[in-house]
Structure formats: structure tokens, C-alpha cells
Amino acid sequence: MTADPSVPGADPRPAGAVLDAHLVVDRGTFRLDLPLTIGPGEVVALLGPNGAGKTTALRALAGLIPLTDGHLSIEGRHLDDPARRLWTPTEQRPIGVVFQDYLLFPHLTALDNIAFGPRRQGLDRHRARQRAADWLARVGLAEHARRKPRHLSGGQAQRVALARALAVEPALLLLDEPLAALDARTRLDTRAQLQHHLAGHCGATLLVTHDPIDAVVLADRLVIIENGQVVQEGDVATVTARPRTDYVARLVGLNLYRGHADGHRVLLTDGFHLVTGDQHAGDVFVAFAPSAVALHPGRPDGSPRNTWPATITGIQRHGDNLRVQLGGPVTVAADITPAAAAQLNLAPGRTLWAAVKAAETRVYPAAAAPADVAAEP
Template identity: 65%
Template sequence: MNDAGKSTRNRAGAPAPTGEGLDARLVVERGAFRLDVALTAAPGDVVALLGPNGAGKTTALRALAGLVPLTDGHLRLDGAELDRTPPESRPVGVVFQDYLLFPHLSALDNVAFGPRCHGATKAEARAQAAAWLERMGLTDHAGAKPRRLSGGQAQRVALARALATHPRLLLLDEPLAALDARTRLDVRAQLRHHLAEFEAVAVLVTHDPLDAMVLADRLVVVENGRAVQEGTPSDIARRPRTDYIAHLVGLNLYRGRAEGHTVHVDGGASITTSEDLTGPVFVAFPPGAVTLHRDRPTGSSARNLWRCEVTGLETHGDQIRTALTGDLPLAADLTTVAAAELGLRPGATVWATVKAAQTHAYPA
């Protein structure tokens, strides 16, 4: 997010200043599942919780909203302890995945509901709601019931309703999941704009890496109830630390031990890299860096060469994603023409090459 006007934004991802923003350790035990995730954010930060289904993202969001009690840990917002504060008394706005607009109320009265609950008169609440709908570009739809709104319009009404109470913490649960692909593109851009203007803390839950990368300043990747990686979108995309993250950002990822420019990968293979490192490392490279040959190449400038077997082929954008096993399990992207010329099919033997300059090694 690029917004120079938000001077309070903590772009380095450091903990929020004492007394400002969010400071939480969310511990929730539900049967055999245990969530234990720490979250800190300064006013103006947008933090995305990213992870697979069942990782604990929604449980964390519901704990922040007060809908799930903490088993342990703490929850402080702007210095105030919220652990035992009822949900309705927390300065928190929530946009649920399905928006949960009141079906019998107009868009205007849906947005006015929050201010009314906070003591505003009906006229005051409606005036505030009208102003929010104008900001969202929905003035012409103020009198419409939710069933008459498009998915994008309903999402903006839900966002306006959450913001109308001036929350100090905005929670968004898969806010774009209910939209079709075309609408999603437009609404994502609009949501990014509105989050850029939001001066408090926003926490977004999503399993979509594009939503997370576009909307958030910092990502917290959650797997099995734990935060496995945290950082800016660019840091995480460049240096994934789990197979789940590598798959999301489209990289081949391996863990091994470096001795200079050679990394001995867990499983027996080795990879030559441009980095000179020692000790435990990760090595990553994109599928597009892989070149496939039907016969063992001679005279190739690539420092890495592995004998592999094709295990699967699928369309991936305008290319063919090829799954390979053998000396080094990996994915390779080829053009349709290249795949046809190689005669690729499951079970075929190929040789894979990758130049050392196209790999990226970093400490584990």
C-alpha cells in the first residue's frame, strides 16, 4: 500500500508503539485444535492473516471480535484491555464473508444501524450513513434493500456499516470471497483505496494470496494454529519458508545445507546457487527458470542438471505446468509449443536444467 499521508503506518512491521494500535496474543483451545498467534499493529497498518482452510485464521478473527473467548494470552487495543469486554462494547467493526446485511433494511438504514446503537438520533445516524454511502459511491442505492444490490455493492455497504461506528480495529473475513472474478478485480481496487484512508488497525483474513499481497502491508502466515512466517508481501514472496507459502507464490522450494555455492538438499540431490553460504538454508526458483530436454544436454551453461520423470501436466495461465519427480521433485512451466515439441506425457523421462543465477538461497 502506497500512501504517504499515513504517517503512523508501521511499514517495517515492528510492534505497535506502547498504548497505540493492536497488541495481542491469541490463544484459543477448541478440542484437539490450539491456536496460538501473536499480532501487533500500529494505527494505519493493514495486516493479513493468510493460510489454508482450518489453519485458525477465522478463529483468530473471531477472538479479536470477542465472538470466541481466549483460553490464554491477552488482547489490548490502544492500551485498553479487551479480553473480557463484550463484543458489542468493543471499538471493533467487522465485515463478514457473506456481509450479513439486514435484509429488511435499506442500504442507508443498514449503515445507520451502528451509529444508532452508539446513541445517535435517527436523523443523525441517517445523515452519517448517507455520508458513508456517498464515499462508497452508493448514493443512488441508498434506498435499495440488500437483495437488489450486486455483490460489489453489498460488500461496500457492509464496509460502510463497519466504518460508520469509527472503529479502532476493522476486521475483514474473506471480504472478496463471495464475488465473481470480474467484480472481485474492481472491488479489490476500491477496498484498497478505502483501507488506505483508514487511520486505525485493519486485520484481513484470506486464503487468496493476491488479496493479501494487494491489500496488506504485512502478512502473517498461519498453519496449524501457528504463525509460520511474518513480513511484508515482497519479503514473503521472495523468501518463502514453508511448502504452502512456496506453492502460493509459485516457487519451487527446498531445504538443505549449504557449503559455499552448493546446497545439499534434504533427500540427496544438490543445487548450485549464486550465493555463497554455509549452514541450513532454503533454495527457491520459479518454474519458469526450469528448461526441459528429452535427452541429456551437452554443452549447457546451466550448472544444475537432474534426471526426472513427468508425473502430471496442467494448464497454468498461457503455459503448461509440468510436475516432475526423480533426482529433484519440481515444477516447470513451458509454452504449449515447447511441451508439444518435447512430447511430454506422464511417465516420460526428461532432463531438467536451471542456471545457478536463477536460484535464490537464503538462511533457514
């Protein structure tokens, strides 16, 4: 049954949503304008470059800054609505937060850090500590109950912070770069543990992160924002297969271009064409992996349909390979092995030839699909 929005207290959420929000926040010349819904048990990752508005969104959800416009409801309860002069303090919101630096109370033990939230909710000391002890056991730290934060490792502190957030049984769990402070090995182990605990969380979860691996492993759905607005949204497979902005393309490791297709040819810019394996008509995106770009000291013969002279603008280590940044009629990244790099005698400023086979390109319409929200790259 659809709720009647004219009835006070009626639930305006899409069916099944735990969080129904339209976050509008003006901060000087910057405006966040972010529609956001999250269903029960769903993990949504919010990604974007620095300054995109991720932290502003998290702070608005937590009640640390008020909305300028829009609305915020959790489980049908209206928490923020500037038009009605409604704003709910942080401590009265059904949320749990894991901050990037964890922000554990330094004077409290791990047990009492976790018990703090339930105590604030009205549980007596004994019951709050029982719940905290249960959560310590769930995160594998039962023997660390009496340790204070300074005696915990980074991974242990992260697990205590997660247990503290979940101990209040939040309808909405907010994770602010929860793995960013960890070293690579600890991060790998802790990510797996976090995935397990999120799978058991019945409420909604918003993960704010810069790390595409964290997002892909932990999230059911990705929401990408740039300059305060959604530029792409969808499940992991959709977003990674069809990026719609340069930021998203870099995030998933693809070269991305926008152009106009006429059959197998796509006009990109200044008369430069790419030949593609698929036929299209109209405005399209063309994407291909850096590993699809072959580099040659001279113009290659043979099968590649796309060749052009390019100038090396940078060289970085990328896993076991080298990533070569190239300028020319189009900017492109190429991944090559160290052995190939030695044969090519690579150096910034050197000119060589780039080649991409038509079959290695991926072409899709520039118009937004239902799961996407497109923006100009």
C-alpha cells in the first residue's frame, strides 16, 4: 500500500528503504545535492574525489551539520526537514558511526567503549556490559576487554570501533574510510572481517571511501559523486563495466573517451577517430584497458586498426608492470612489462607509437541507462 503523503507521519520512502534522504547542504560556494536511499541489509559505497561532498553527506546524515533543503528519514521517522524546521540531534538518531580515526574514548577500556552507546540508550550498567562483551566476542576480541585504546593495534581498534557502532543496533551504519588507517596486510584481514559483520547487519550501511577495492568488496551498490552531485549510480558490475566520467574510469582503471559514433568509427576530438569492434550511432563512450594499449618505437604494421604518435608524459610503477602516461591527439594510459619498457628505452618526452585493436574497445551509449546518472566527463 502506498502511503498518503498528506497524512502527518506518513512514510514517504520507496518500498523497503531504511534510509530515504535528499541531502541539500550549502557551504559557501559549494552545494551538496544528493538523493540517497538504502534498503535493509544493503551496503552502499559513496565514492568521489576530494572535495566531492562525501564528508559533508556523512556529517549531514549524522546530524553534525543541518540540511539547507531536502529531507532525511530513517525507518519512516522524519529526522531533518528544513521546510518544517525539523532537525534531530545526533544522539537521538538511530545511527552508528565508525570514524576514520575510530575516535575511541582513550580513558575507557574496550568493553566500556562499546557499552557507552547502550548506556546512553538507557540500559543499566550490567546489561550494557553484557551486550558489549557479546560484541567483543563477535569481533574476536573477548580477551581484550580490559585493554584501553593505546594498548590495541590498528586492526583491533577498528574492530572495537565497529562493535561500538553496532552495539546500539543502528538502523543506519555510517563507515567513514574505516580501513584507511591500516597497513596493507592488516587492511586485507580487517576487510574480510568487516565484510562478515556487514553481512549480518539488518539495517542500512553507507560506506564512504576513496578505495575502489573496499567499495567493490564490501558494497552492493556504488554511488559516485563529483562537485556535490551524483554522476553515476548502480551495482558494482554496471559501474565498473561502463564508467561515465573520467574519475570513475580512473577508479576502475580504464581509459575513457566521449565521442560521436557512425558505424565502427567514433569521432573523439579535433578529427581524431577510433575504430571500434561494435557498431553504434550517436553520442557514445569508448573505453579500453591500459593493458590493451601496445607501444612501438615506430609505426606498427599488421592488425591494429588504431595507431597514433604519442609522447610520454610520465611513468609510474603499477603492480608488476609500469603504467605509462601518454599525450598526443588523446591522453591515454598504457600498462607494459618492465622487459618491454627496457626494450623501448622509455623516458619522459620520448615520442613513440600507440596502438589499440578495435576488438579491445568497449562502446556504449552516452545517454544514461536507468541505473546510471550521467554527467559530462
